[in-house]
Amino acid sequence: xxxxxxxxxxxxxxxxxxxxxxxxxxxxxxxxxxxxxxxxxxxxxxxxxxxxxxxxxxxxxxxxxxxxxxxxxxxxxxxxxxxxxxxxxxxxxxxxxxxxxxxxxxxxxxxxxxxxxxxxxxxxxxxxxxxxxxxxxxxxxxxxxxxxxxxxxxxxxxxxxxxxxxxxxxxxxxxxxxxxxxxxxxxxxxxxxxxxxxxxxxxxxxxxxxxxxxxxxxxxxxxxxxxxxxxxxxxxxxxxxxxxxxxxxxxxxxxxxxxxxxxxxxxxxxxxxxxxxxxxxxxxxxxxxxxxxxxxxxxxxxxxxxxxxxxxxxxxxxxxxxxxxxxxxxxxxxxxxxxxxxxxxxxxxxxxxxxxxxxxxxxxxxxxxxxxxxxxxxxxxxxxxxxxxxxxxxxxxxxxxxxxxxxxxxxxxxxxxxxxxxx
Numbered sequence: 422x423x424x425x426x427x428x429x430x431x432x433x434x435x436x437x438x439x440x441x442x443x444x445x446x447x448x449x450x451x452x453x454x455x456x457x458x459x460x461x462x463x464x465x466x467x468x469x470x471x472x473x474x475x476x477x478x479x480x481x482x483x484x485x486x487x488x489x490x491x492x493x494x495x496x497x498x499x500x501x502x503x504x505x506x507x508x509x510x511x512x513x514x515x516x517x518x519x520x521x522x523x524x525x526x527x528x529x530x531x532x533x534x535x536x537x538x539x540x541x542x543x544x545x546x547x548x549x550x551x552x553x554x555x556x557x558x559x560x561x562x563x564x565x566x567x568x569x570x571x572x573x574x575x576x577x578x579x580x581x582x583x584x585x586x587x588x589x590x591x592x593x594x595x596x597x598x599x600x601x602x603x604x605x606x607x608x609x610x611x612x613x614x615x616x617x618x619x620x621x622x623x624x625x626x627x628x629x630x631x632x633x634x635x636x637x638x639x640x641x642x643x644x645x646x647x648x649x650x651x652x653x654x655x656x657x658x659x660x661x662x663x664x665x666x667x668x669x670x671x672x673x674x675x676x677x678x679x680x681x682x683x684x685x686x687x688x689x690x691x692x693x694x695x696x697x698x699x700x701x702x703x704x705x706x707x708x709x710x711x712x713x714x715x716x717x718x719x720x721x722x723x724x725x726x727x728x729x730x731x732x733x734x735x736x737x738x739x740x741x742x743x744x745x746x747x748x749x750x751x752x753x754x755x756x757x758x759x760x761x762x763x764x765x766x767x768x769x770x771x772x773x774x775x776x777x778x779x780x781x782x783x784x785x786x787x788x789x790x791x792x793x794x795x796x797x798x799x800x801x802x803x804x805x806x807x808x809x810x811x812x813x814x815x816x817x818x819x820x821x822x823x824x825x826x827x828x829x830x831x832x833x834x835x836x837x838x839x840x841x842x843x844x
Contacts, residue, residue, distance in 0.1 A: 422500070422657060427493040428596035437675070437686050439593040440490065442586050453479055454582030461498050461576045469504060470569035497588055501579065504571035512566040515552070519563060522548045587695040591664065594694060595657040597686050601673040604656050606637040610668030613729045613741045618662025618698075620739075622655045628734045635732060664696035704728075708760050708787075709743055712813045719815055724748055724822055731755055733777045740773055742782055746822055754825050755780065756818070759802075760787040771802055778803050781829060783821050785813050 429440035442450050460475045473495045480486045523529070526539040533540040549556040564570050579585045598604070604624075608615050612635055619626055619639050627638040639659070640652055656673065663669065670689045677683040688694075704710040716726050727745040731753065734740070742755035759770060767790065774782070784806040805825065807817040 423493055423496055423592045423596055425596065425599055427489050427496055428599070429487060429489050429493070429593060430597060432681050435684055437597055437684065439590075439597050441590045441593065447586075449483065450586055451582050453483070454585045457494060457498060458579055458582060458585060461502065461573070462578060464573050464576065467573055468569065469499065469571050469573070472498075472573060473569075493589065493592065494585075497585065497592060498576075501577045502573055503575040503577075505574045506571075507565045509566040512562065512564075516563055519548055519552070519559070522551065584695075584697075588697055591661060591694050591697065594688070595660050597675070598657040598660065598673055599653045600675045600678065601653040601656045601686075602640065602676050603674045604639040604659075605672045606639065606663065607634055607670045608637060608666075608668060609634045611666035612732055614666050615663060615669060616732070616739055618659055618666075621662065622659035624652065624655050624659060626734075626739070628732060628739070630732070661696050661698045664690075664692075664694050665698040666690070705743070706758070706760060708758055708809075708813065712744075712758075712785075715812070715815060716818075721819070722749075724819070733780060735776045738773065738776050740777055748822075748826065752826060752829065753781070754822055754829075755782045756785055757782060757804075758785045758813070759790065760785075774802060774804060781825060783807065783825060785809055785818070 431438045431440075444451070456479050457476055460472060460479070464472050464475075473492075476495050476498070477491055480491050523544065526544045528537060529539050529541040529544055530537040531541055533543075545556040545559075549559040552559055554562070561570075565572075579588070606615060606619075615637065616626060619637065624639040629636040629638075639656065663671065667690055671687065673686045673688075675684055675686055704713065713726065713728065725747045727747060729741045729743065729745075731742055731745045732739060733742070742757045744756045744758075746754045746756065748754075757774070759767070774784075782804045784802055784804050786802070786806050786808050788808050788810050805821065807813070807821055809817075
């Protein structure tokens with residue numbers, strides 16, 4: 422991610438316009454991007470300063486390229502690189518040793534004469550020999566701890582120049598959010614992924630359900646304090662994940678600065694930005710995938726299957742049932758598959774479900790989950806359940822749906838008795 426110093430953002434009336442490269446106006450940048458990638462691909466063993474100088478030379482004939490744009494590309498390429506780390510303490514001790522040794526020969530001169538006999542090149546040779554090196558080697562070691570002298574060890578390549586340009590566009594847009602105090606995302610799809618990326622960015626979430634979408638308000642506990650920028654940075658980190666999702670609109674409130682009043686910035690999933698984040702698989706397991714395929718082949722007329730379209734939330738506790746069954750009369754019943762059976766996972770799943778004990782949820786539990794009756798810490802699931810071995814049986818699911826629908830219509834929360842994982 423870029424720093425504030427590398428941001429290029431124009432203020433057009435009441436709109437912020439981050440710097441963005443496109444093929445129509447910046448067609449030459451495709452070649453520049455490929456040349457920059459080649460520089461880093463072949464740059465193993467070169468210093469950061471040397472690499473940056475090569476990048477700047479690439480843009481030497483581009484008169485309208487701002488200095489910040491060039492340095493921003495350097496930063497993005499550095500972020501995809503690993504540089505050799507040195508022992509800063511040993512380098513500091515080496516410098517002290519060399520300077521103390523040189524002090525004995527002060528003053529040094531380029532050419533020896535009658536008054537000054539200590540020639541610089543000879544003294545450098547002597548001092549380097551005392552440290553078991555020649556002078557070029559010693560000189561390179563003296564300031565190896567400075568960031569510009571770090572040596573490239575590995576470059577994690579981009580697929581091509583267009584990918585680097587896309588990353589630049591996203592990075593400049595991220596900079597807009599550095600001054601954000603609140604963000605609202607209206608989501609119509611990919612709810613789980615959007616909230617997952619928000620939580621990874623350590624943002625607090627308030628959820629409101631609308632008729633055909635969810636409204637997520639994202640901020641942090643100290644976001645009302647004008648002196649903090651930490652949540653703006655968190656919102657910037659959230660953006661690449663959001664761009665990988667579908668069906669959303671975003672509006673961010675930006676704090677006022679000495680140069681502009683408080684304004685908003687809007688974005689949506691058709692903004693043209695390409696996310697560097699790899700989209701997660703639609704299904705979390707083969708059991709879920711097989712169940713969805715078999716259900717669709719079944720052609721059930723009374724119940725429609727939806728994948729993770731319901732969000733249950735209580736404070737910052739959020740839960741996504743794996744599937745939602747929608748009856749033709751509008752009734753919604755949720756199913757959660759419990760197939761991963763480590764004790765820690767079962768306890769966590771059980772605690773989460775306790776927050777939503779009154780919701781119309783049933784569980785599909787793998788037969789491999791077996792907990793001893795003698796274990797007092799064994800999780801007790803409070804929702805009704807069916808069990809499966811390798812595949813979830815369609816008739817068991819339909820039977821549970823019909824039973825739960827009957828109980829709900831009669832005013833009961835769920836069928837009795839409730840299911841447990843205890844044998």
